[in-house]
Amino acid sequence: MGFSLWLQRNAFVVWVNGSVVTASSLEIIHYVGFFMVVGATAIMDLRVMGVAAKRQSATQLAEQVFPWMWTGLVLATISGFLMYASDATEYLHNSIFHQKLYLCALGIIFAVIVRRNVPKWDKLPAIPGGAKFIALVSLVLWVATILWGVDVPALTGVG
Amino acid sequence: MHQFIISFARWVQGTHLGVGILESTWAFPYVQLTHFTGLSLFIGTNLALDLRMMGIGNKNQTAAQLSDSVFAWNWVGFVIAITGGFMLFSTAALTYVANPSFDVKLSMLIPTALIVHIFNQQKVRTWGQTPETPGIAKLAGLVELLLWLSVVSAAVLIPYFAAEP
Numbered sequence: 001m002g003f004s005l006w007l008q009r010n011a012f013v014v015w016v017n018g019s020v021v022t023a024s025s026l027e028i029i030h031y032v033g034f035f036m037v038v039g040a041t042a043i044m045d046l047r048v049m050g051v052a053a054k055r056q057s058a059t060q061l062a063e064q065v066f067p068w069m070w071t072g073l074v075l076a077t078i079s080g081f082l083m084y085a086s087d088a089t090e091y092l093h094n095s096i097f098h099q100k101l102y103l104c105a106l107g108i109i110f111a112v113i114v115r116r117n118v119p120k121w122d123k124l125p126a127i128p129g130g131a132k133f134i135a136l137v138s139l140v141l142w143v144a145t146i147l148w149g150v151d152v153p154a155l156t157g158v159g
Numbered sequence: 160m161h162q163f164i165i166s167f168a169r170w171v172q173g174t175h176l177g178v179g180i181l182e183s184t185w186a187f188p189y190v191q192l193t194h195f196t197g198l199s200l201f202i203g204t205n206l207a208l209d210l211r212m213m214g215i216g217n218k219n220q221t222a223a224q225l226s227d228s229v230f231a232w233n234w235v236g237f238v239i240a241i242t243g244g245f246m247l248f249s250t251a252a253l254t255y256v257a258n259p260s261f262d263v264k265l266s267m268l269i270p271t272a273l274i275v276h277i278f279n280q281q282k283v284r285t286w287g288q289t290p291e292t293p294g295i296a297k298l299a300g301l302v303e304l305l306l307w308l309s310v311v312s313a314a315v316l317i318p319y320f321a322a323e324p
Binding site: 020024027028031032034035036037038039040042043046047052053055056060061063064065067068072142143146147149150151154155 | 187188195199200220228312316
């Protein structure tokens with residue numbers, strides 16, 4: 001509670017959430033950031049699942065788009081943290097918000113698992129069923145993260 | 160034209176779709192989910208292609224190859240996004256059409272961005288054959304990138320422009 005209160009009263013946090021220009025910029029950066037994360041991850045997952053971009057190798061596509069996953073993640077995390085900080089005490093016991101963060105963390109882990117294994121799977125005659133399943137889990141985790149994200153204001157009224 | 164838009168908004172808002180989403184306790188977040196998932200696919204792949212055209216980031220695929228890779232899901236994302244967007248609109252259509260940020264987004268920014276997007280998807284087949292894209296492709300990518308950023312900005316600003324009740 002002490003940390004949340006300190007964070008919430010931090011001069012920069014108060015300032016950045018205090019005007020229309022800076023507060024709306026945080027939202028814009030958060031949306032663009034997560035569009036990059038989910039867009040890049042989803043297209044890689046769909047390629048591994050065998051339903052996208054079959055004319056190019058999965059490795060080539062993953063190498064091309066995955067850096068934008070990290071870029072988007074940095075943008076979404078910084079903007080998300082600053083928005084969280086302005087209501088830190090209210091998020092302290094907000095279980096839907098906590099679940100969203102766990103889902104997001106799992107999403108990152110699965111995205112990295114897929115990215116790391118794509119070159120290996122690509123060398124096989126066909127991408128194995130287990131690999132497709134892991135890619136599907138990654139995709140579902142990101143859709144779930146968005147669902148939990150929109151559920152925070154819808155069900156708890158915070159944000 | 161103005162009268163037609165108002166009548167259309169009033170009709171949409173009164174349909175089972177708009178009323179149903181509003182009256183249900185769980186439907187609204189799922190409608191938002193639909194809109195945002197579609198946008199992730201659509202805008203996420205648009206930005207990846209725009210940046211590739213600008214020559215920023217990895218060059219494992221040419222811009223033409225990347226465009227070809229994402230083409231189908233790019234448009235699937237667009238259809239999902241407008242489906243969710245229309246459902247969101249139906250919950251408060253009259254309020255949306257009276258909102259300046261929504262009007263600019265729908266009547267100017269989205270049509271312009273879409274035209275540039277379709278133009279770029281066509282042109283990238285010739286501009287994007289080599290690892291290094293020509294200057295004109297870099298400019299076209301930048302223009303499209305800025306247009307999509309302006310679309311997202313106008314969308315985020317809708318609540319800030321909402322008339323005080």
